[in-house]
Amino acid sequence: MTASTAQQVVYDPYSAAFKDDPWPVYRRLRDEAPVYHSQKWGFWALSRFEDVRAAARDHETYLSFEGIDIDDTAKDMSAPGFLPDIDNPRHDQLRRIVQRTFVPRTIAKLEDDVRRVVTGLVDRFADTGTADIAQDLAWPIPYAVFFDVLGLPTTGSDREDLVRWSHGLKDREDDDPRLTPVAWDALHDTKDYLAHVLTERRAHPREDLLSTLVTAEVDDHDGVPYAPARIDRDSEIVGLAFVLFLAGVESTSALLSTAFRELARHPEQAAGLVADPAGIPAAVEEALRFDAPLQVAGRTTTRDVELHGVTIPAGERVFLVYGSANRDERQFDDPDRFDVTRPPQRHMSFSEGLHGCLGAPLARLEARVALEVALPRLGRFEISGPLTRYRSTPNMRVLDSLPVSFTPSGRTS
Template identity: 35%
Template sequence: MTADTLLARITDYANRHNPYPLYAELREAGPVVLQADGSYLVGNYHEIAALLHDPRMSVDPRTRGEVTHKPPFLRLDDPEHHRLRTLAMRPFGPPHSPGRVDAMRGQIDQITEELMAPFEAGRQLDVVDDFAYPLPVTVICRLLGVPREDEPLLRAWSDALVAAADVRPGDDTTETNQTGDQARIEMGGYLVNLAEQRRGKSSDDMLAAFVNELDPALRLTQEELAETAVLLFIAGHETTVNLIANGVLTLLRQPEQLDQLRRDPDLLPQAVEELLRYEPPVHMRERIPLADIDIAGTTIAQGTPIVLALASGNRDPRRFHEPDRFDPTRPDNQHLGFGSGIHLCYGAPLARLEAQAALGALLPHLGTARLVQDPPPYRQNAMLRGPRHLPVQL
């Protein structure tokens, strides 16, 4: 095996259960490693952090002619990214003040409590299907105003979109991308239609807030509304499913740390941050340089894909002491679990709140629980890495 096959090996499903030895190999190979498909792979913390804040790095796939339609703001550069992200965040409330997400805390606790009902001694449950998935999906459906009975329809669209967004070096992605484009169009149309039903009506949800905006300068176009609503639904649950499932798996594998958290649940917020470093829900992000760029002595030509291995940066011993150890009390934990810079994960505040509520509710049950299968089956997606199922015996 050579260094130029690292991305292919990291994204190979055979290594999904434990890609961390490959990330260690990446960091040893150098700050920047050319891959067989012509892309570059970056795995060191400080180089990744600098690139996430570098205005010469683009996220817009149109810079390589990949798409012709306008992407969601997650895939746009400033100033258009800033404009749309600001408009999308307005229903959440003013920056740095308690907004719609904080106001959901009581509902999140209630939903969590309802989902805990089947957690009885002697039962076998799937943490993903029975808890980690329905919690954030129920929350984001309530935030947007989506009828809960329509969730299976949105899940199918969401799965197709996430598959299309994955990093797949050397593969023929035409069919996957076409399926993703069709899902984006259908899901966007559904959400816009739902929003139009609320036009001129009083309704306390985000779709209503978008279509009833009084200031013409702050209104989203139909296309922008479709892309933003789709992004909100996906960002509102995808990372959280992985965060909760990875968290339960980690704690069941680490009984000493689990006991520590059961004795001192006030450590939960800090433990969630450590989970975001140790087993992050997002493993990679792609960037495209808008000009020739030098990274640690390597010149990368304009338009060449650069894959930032966030999960590798989170385990970089040059930045974190004993990085392969899960430590819920870890200080100075500036991880890359949600990225960094202007494209910091849009759903991060909601994911943190939901993970704290979920793990707090699960802690009393995990002390006597055991994993039915370890490693569990993982999702196909290498970029958004987490168990597809997580069966546990209570």
């Protein structure tokens, strides 16, 4: 790679054109500029699987304190307790508080509840022959499931406010890294609400994650209460509850929409999963690999890093491009092909190392159950209208609309 070659590649994760079709740019990054430097935005980017994985696992060289988000979310929404943006030793202290809720054996106990949620949602459209999989299934599932885990209301006006704020928090304009006024208002409203609920849970704890936070100790050995005497929007405990609230829905929605979108495009694979549901967990992993919900994460170097003949100086912002790593030909055979029968392989959609995704077991459970319940009732389904991209941070790749048509069970076409 030469400097002149590198300059021919343009990676602008903030642009609408890039977001609509990132894959050709990713391929050029991997082939021509595996250590990319953006003069316009002042970041470096790693795009090959092994480079991204090594950086994700090296939490001493690549720190998170300047934020995982690559837009102004990192400086305007991040705060004490915002777990993805915290390095050790504080990271591990806070993660231990919530870790037990998300271990696989605990998550497995939620399967009946998840199945009940999914079945109720599918019942609403199964006899109509049309659905918007994003709006009717992919978004409602994680709201219902994760709100219950966290201890937030799943019905009523408070729930409506929380859903509206959660979307508002991600309100962005293309080609602009700044938060919109809608996002600012949602930020303040959400944190004020969480501070109020955490204060209430301290007086009246329940069997939920918010109660776990407010009754926890910082460290098992010193007995220091985690919650301060007075909880307000700037308290660390609110920051931790906020990041759980922020991360608990969008990634799962993205995974679900990708899975159904690609199965609509590959009906023979969908039929294979209906015939043999044992293949569904592999299909979930393929959907994660094929189109990672979290496309990129930011880090900051603590030292000079030499890679592929290029030196990234200490103190620089480095973007770990998970979406590109998952399509790396050096790691995956025919990576641009969606194939639910692909042999199991490690991917980077949930990252690795210190900041490996805490909620991965829950997202996998929700996606597996959604496919098990919905695919037999959809039968052969196809995309019936334009797909709409969700307006979110440039880190994320999520659908807002996925219209499909199908022949309801019991009818003939």
